[in-house]
Amino acid sequence: MRAPIETSKVLDRGGSPTVRELLSSIVFNPSNGMISLNGDRIVMQRTAVSSLLRRELTRMLGTHETRIFLMRLGFLSGQSDARFVRASWPNLDARDAFTAGTRLHTFSGVVRVETVFNTYDFRKQKLTAEFLWHDSAEAAEFRSSNRPSPDPVCWTQLGYASGYASEFFDTLIVYKEVECAGQGHSNCRVLGKHADGWGASDPEVALFRERIIATPEPASSGPIRKAGVASGEQSLGGLDRVLLAPVRTQLDLLAPMALPVLVSGASGTGRSRAAGYLHNASAVHATEMRRIFGAQVDLELCMEIARPGKSAKRKAGGETILIDGVENIPAEIQPQLVRSIEDGILGGGPRIIALWDESRTGSPGLSTELRSALSALTIRVPTFAERAGQRAEIAIELLPMIAGRMGVESPALDNSATKWIEEFAWPGNLHQMRGVLTTVLAGHAGKNRITGKEIAAQLSRLADPPAIGGQESAALSPLLDNLMESQTFSLPDFEQSIYRVALERAGGNLSAAARLLGLTRAQLAYRVNGKHEKTA
Structure with missing residues (x-):
C-alpha cells in the first residue's frame, strides 16, 4: 500500500x-x-x-x-x-x-x-x-x-x-x-x-x-466587411478558399439572410464547405449547425423546424439545420417539410440549408414543391470539369493536407504534373483528385518534385484518361515508356494492380470495386485469387 x-x-x-x-x-x-x-x-x-x-x-x-x-x-x-x-x-x-x-x-x-x-x-x-x-x-x-x-x-x-x-x-x-x-x-x-x-x-x-491543430487562415486585408462575412472569411482554409472561389460572391450575399438555401451540385464539388461558410458568415454570434441526412428527416424534425423561435423577427445567427441529401427525404415526409419550412420562416425557426446532388436520380427524389420551398435562394457549386484553369490550384492546396495526414513531407508539382492535373476533367471531383494524389504520394520517394509521369501513371488507371496535346492514348504513353525501360512488365501483375486500386478506391468493398471495373463480384473475387473473398 x-x-x-x-x-x-x-x-x-x-x-x-x-x-x-x-x-x-x-x-x-x-x-x-x-x-x-x-x-x-x-x-x-x-x-x-x-x-x-x-x-x-x-x-x-x-x-x-x-x-x-x-x-x-x-x-x-x-x-x-x-x-x-x-x-x-x-x-x-x-x-x-x-x-x-x-x-x-x-x-x-x-x-x-x-x-x-x-x-x-x-x-x-x-x-x-x-x-x-x-x-x-x-x-x-x-x-x-x-x-x-x-x-x-x-x-x-x-x-x-x-x-x-x-x-x-x-x-x-x-x-x-x-x-x-x-x-x-x-x-x-x-x-x-x-x-x-x-x-x-x-x-x-x-x-x-x-x-x-488546424487553424483558419487570417482574413485578407482590405476594406472593412460586415462582421458576419468577416467571420466566414476567417473560417476558410486554403483549400476552402479555392474550392468556393466561383460562388464566394453569392455566399457573401446570401449569408446574412435568414432564409433557406438550396446548395446544388455533384458530390465532391464543395457543397458541404459552402454550407459551412454560409453558417459561419451568417452573423457574429452563430451557434451550432446540425447535420441531418435526408433519409433521417421525419415528422418530429418537421415539427421542430415549424416551432416558433424566441422571436418572430428572427435574425441570422441562430441555429442552422443542414439537410444533406435532400433528394433522399422520404416522399411521404416532403409535403410536411414544405409546410414546416414556410411556418419556420414566419415564426423564427432554424435556418435550413439543403444539399442537393443533382446527379442523383430515382426514388424518392426531390419533389417540385420541396424544391420550390428551398430554392428561393440557390447556389450551384460547379464540377471540376467546369473549372478549367483552377484544377491545378485545387491540387496544390490539397497536396499538403494529404501529406500531413500521411505524416510525410509535401513535395511540389513540376510543370508537367501541373499540366496533367489541369487537363484532366476529374469526373469524381475532389474525391477522385484526393485518391489519385494519395496514391502518388504513397509511392513517391525522396524530396524531388512530383513529375508528370507519376500523375499520368495513376490517371492511366482511370476509365477516361486525358489526351494532352491531341495525342491519342497520351495518358498511357509515359507509363508504357517506364515499363519498357525497366523491362520488367508483366501483364498479370499490371491487371492485379488495377484490381488493387479499384479495391482501395472502393474502401475494400469487393462489390463496389467490381462495379467500378464492370465485373461481377464473383468475377473480381476469382481474379484476385480469392484474397478478398471475405470482404463485405
Missing part, C-alpha cells in the same frame, strides 16, 4: 513557479467579483458543469465530434497557458517554464500529475515522456458510476498536454492516454512524443494535424 502523499512535497516540487507560488499569486477582489492569477482573470466552477457540457455535446454532436471538440479546446488552452507562463515569469529558465505545465495542470484542480520520466531537447525538438494522472476529473464520472468506458476519456487533458508542449517545442507534440481510470484502471497513464515519433501513418497524429 502506498504511503499518503505529503502536501509539502506537492506544493514545493519542481522549479519555479511551484504550486505554492501559484497559490500565492491568486487574488480575489470582492469589489468587482473577479479572481486573478498573476494578473490574468480566471473563473471557478464545479466539475459538474464540465460533465454537463460533455453530455450535451455528445448528445448534439456524437461521441467522435465531441472528442475532437474537447481535445481542440484543451490544445488551445494548453497553448494559452504556455504563453501565460512565459509572459508572467519572463526570467524563467526554459526548462522550468516548460515543466511548469505539469504544476499548472495540477494546480487547475483537474488532475494530479506525477512524472515517470520526461526527456527532452528543445534544440533538436525531441521529447519522450510518461506521466501518471491521479484523480482525473474527466474520468471521475465514469469511475463513480460503475460504468467503465471502453476507451480513454480524458480528452480535454490530452489536448492540454499536447498544446502546452507543442507551444514550447514549436512543433507538434502528441500525447496519448494508454490507460485511463475511466476504463477501470487505478489511474491514467499518458505517453508523449514528437508527432513523427509515433510513425508516419499513426491515426492519432493524423487527427491532430487535420482536426485538432
Whole structure:
C-alpha cells in the first residue's frame, strides 16, 4: 500500500513557479467579483458543469465530434497557458517554464500529475515522456458510476498536454492516454512524443494535424466587411478558399439572410464547405449547425423546424439545420417539410440549408414543391470539369493536407504534373483528385518534385484518361515508356494492380470495386485469387 502523499512535497516540487507560488499569486477582489492569477482573470466552477457540457455535446454532436471538440479546446488552452507562463515569469529558465505545465495542470484542480520520466531537447525538438494522472476529473464520472468506458476519456487533458508542449517545442507534440481510470484502471497513464515519433501513418497524429491543430487562415486585408462575412472569411482554409472561389460572391450575399438555401451540385464539388461558410458568415454570434441526412428527416424534425423561435423577427445567427441529401427525404415526409419550412420562416425557426446532388436520380427524389420551398435562394457549386484553369490550384492546396495526414513531407508539382492535373476533367471531383494524389504520394520517394509521369501513371488507371496535346492514348504513353525501360512488365501483375486500386478506391468493398471495373463480384473475387473473398 502506498504511503499518503505529503502536501509539502506537492506544493514545493519542481522549479519555479511551484504550486505554492501559484497559490500565492491568486487574488480575489470582492469589489468587482473577479479572481486573478498573476494578473490574468480566471473563473471557478464545479466539475459538474464540465460533465454537463460533455453530455450535451455528445448528445448534439456524437461521441467522435465531441472528442475532437474537447481535445481542440484543451490544445488551445494548453497553448494559452504556455504563453501565460512565459509572459508572467519572463526570467524563467526554459526548462522550468516548460515543466511548469505539469504544476499548472495540477494546480487547475483537474488532475494530479506525477512524472515517470520526461526527456527532452528543445534544440533538436525531441521529447519522450510518461506521466501518471491521479484523480482525473474527466474520468471521475465514469469511475463513480460503475460504468467503465471502453476507451480513454480524458480528452480535454490530452489536448492540454499536447498544446502546452507543442507551444514550447514549436512543433507538434502528441500525447496519448494508454490507460485511463475511466476504463477501470487505478489511474491514467499518458505517453508523449514528437508527432513523427509515433510513425508516419499513426491515426492519432493524423487527427491532430487535420482536426485538432488546424487553424483558419487570417482574413485578407482590405476594406472593412460586415462582421458576419468577416467571420466566414476567417473560417476558410486554403483549400476552402479555392474550392468556393466561383460562388464566394453569392455566399457573401446570401449569408446574412435568414432564409433557406438550396446548395446544388455533384458530390465532391464543395457543397458541404459552402454550407459551412454560409453558417459561419451568417452573423457574429452563430451557434451550432446540425447535420441531418435526408433519409433521417421525419415528422418530429418537421415539427421542430415549424416551432416558433424566441422571436418572430428572427435574425441570422441562430441555429442552422443542414439537410444533406435532400433528394433522399422520404416522399411521404416532403409535403410536411414544405409546410414546416414556410411556418419556420414566419415564426423564427432554424435556418435550413439543403444539399442537393443533382446527379442523383430515382426514388424518392426531390419533389417540385420541396424544391420550390428551398430554392428561393440557390447556389450551384460547379464540377471540376467546369473549372478549367483552377484544377491545378485545387491540387496544390490539397497536396499538403494529404501529406500531413500521411505524416510525410509535401513535395511540389513540376510543370508537367501541373499540366496533367489541369487537363484532366476529374469526373469524381475532389474525391477522385484526393485518391489519385494519395496514391502518388504513397509511392513517391525522396524530396524531388512530383513529375508528370507519376500523375499520368495513376490517371492511366482511370476509365477516361486525358489526351494532352491531341495525342491519342497520351495518358498511357509515359507509363508504357517506364515499363519498357525497366523491362520488367508483366501483364498479370499490371491487371492485379488495377484490381488493387479499384479495391482501395472502393474502401475494400469487393462489390463496389467490381462495379467500378464492370465485373461481377464473383468475377473480381476469382481474379484476385480469392484474397478478398471475405470482404463485405
